Amino acid sequence: MTYKNIISAILSVSLIIILSSCNSQSIDNTAQESEIDLFAMDTYMSLKAYGTTGETALQKASDKIKALETTLSVTNEESEIFRLNSAGGKKTEISSDTAFLIERSLEINKETNGAFDITLYPVTKEWGFTTGSYKIPSQARIDELLANVGSDNILLDTDGNYVSLKNEANIDLGGIAKGYAGSCAEDIIKAEGVTSAILNMGGNVQTIGTKPDGSSWKVGIQDPSDSTQLVGTVEVADKAVVTSGGYERYFEDELGNIYWHILDPKTGYSAKTDIISVTVIGSDGTTCDALSTSLFVMGTEKSVDYLKTYRNHDAVIVSNDNTLYITKGIINEFKASNEFSGYKIITI
Ligand code: AMP
Numbered sequence: 163m164t165y166k167n168i169i170s171a172i173l174s175v176s177l178i179i180i181l182s183s184c185n186s187q188s189i190d191n192t193a194q195e196s197e198i199d200l201f202a203m204d205t206y207m208s209l210k211a212y213g214t215t216g217e218t219a220l221q222k223a224s225d226k227i228k229a230l231e232t233t234l235s236v237t238n239e240e241s242e243i244f245r246l247n248s249a250g251g252k253k254t255e256i257s258s259d260t261a262f263l264i265e266r267s268l269e270i271n272k273e274t275n276g277a278f279d280i281t282l283y284p285v286t287k288e289w290g291f292t293t294g295s296y297k298i299p300s301q302a303r304i305d306e307l308l309a310n311v312g313s314d315n316i317l318l319d320t321d322g323n324y325v326s327l328k329n330e331a332n333i334d335l336g337g338i339a340k341g342y343a344g345s346c347a348e349d350i351i352k353a354e355g356v357t358s359a360i361l362n363m364g365g366n367v368q369t370i371g372t373k374p375d376g377s378s379w380k381v382g383i384q385d386p387s388d389s390t391q392l393v394g395t396v397e398v399a400d401k402a403v404v405t406s407g408g409y410e411r412y413f414e415d416e417l418g419n420i421y422w423h424i425l426d427p428k429t430g431y432s433a434k435t436d437i438i439s440v441t442v443i444g445s446d447g448t449t450c451d452a453l454s455t456s457l458f459v460m461g462t463e464k465s466v467d468y469l470k471t472y473r474n475h476d477a478v479i480v481s482n483d484n485t486l487y488i489t490k491g492i493i494n495e496f497k498a499s500n501e502f503s504g505y506k507i508i509t510i
């Protein structure tokens with residue numbers, strides 16, 4: 163993680179805290195507040211829960227997030243994904259967490275016509291996005307690596323949780339893992355009887371129930387060009403709010419060209435469309451995470467078609483022509499910040 167990313171992560175965590183404290187008069191003061199801060203999955207996370215079982219719930223949730231990080235990391239040699247990527251195509255036993263994520267990733271790959279593809283890893287690695295040792299690969303190298311990209315190289319046997327990767331394919335669950343960690347944490351926290359919690363995991367926010375006083379959570383959407391500012395806020399209850407944008411991880415060449423970490427599987431280059439950032443809101447954090455990455459690759463027009471077809475997700479898209487595209491389902495819950503009040507809003 164770069165110094166800039168660390169600062170931006172700290173700032174985005176602080177923004178959420180500021181938003182919660184602005185509303186502190188309305189929080190039920192009788193509800194006991196617990197908080198755990200941790201660094202996992204390359205992100206500063208702040209987990210907050212209300213009520214007497216909150217502390218135990220957060221401890222269990224934090225343990226699960228750390229365990230998932232160890233299982234799913236693409237760079238940690240001890241991880242299941244590392245073992246699978248090094249198996250030379252052999253059938254490998256995997257945990258039910260990994261099997262579920264691969265299965266969901268394959269479904270989303272189909273739904274998004276290939277925009278979401280976990281087999282892009284060899285290309286992402288070549289650009290240095292997973293290690294921070296950035297470089298611009300030659301076109302020949304990209305073409306060579308793209309030849310082995312494609313979700314049909316993943317043979318998943320969910321009966322016994324086995325998988326094999328054909329044609330030297332390698333996978334990376336970086337576009338979906340944090341959302342899944344949020345969903346698992348949500349289940350664990352609810353099972354402890356907590357009805358009010360908010361998990362800020364960088365660009366992923368998972369809300370559980372409502373605020374202790376029964377009102378909605380107010381979640382800030384980060385301004386893609388200034389991590390201290392917001393595009394606006396959305397009021398949600400029991401939903402995940404997941405944002406993807408090029409600003410999260412990128413590097414610049416000597417000519418000032420910017421390359422970011424979300425790649426278009428068709429080209430092997432950073433996905434460049436009219437979208438600057440996209441926030442997906444829905445009940446399932448895992449899907450919201452995969453979709454925020456996918457819609458960023460697809461651009462506004464295809465994203466609008468997708469959202470209209472599947473209708474079970476809301477979104478706020480910031481496009482490069484000073485327009486916010488917002489789904490009907492969330493439009494009344496969205497409030498633009500002063501900086502974005504001049505933007506045109508198109509309801510989709
Ligand atoms: P997110 O921050 O959730 O949008 O995820 C970005 C991460 O997903 C990147 O750092 C890569 O690890 C991975 N990734 C990049 N492009 C894609 C893609 N087109 N499909 C699936 N995963 C991707």
Ligand code: MG
Nearest residue numbers: 337451452455
């Ligand atoms: Mg994602």
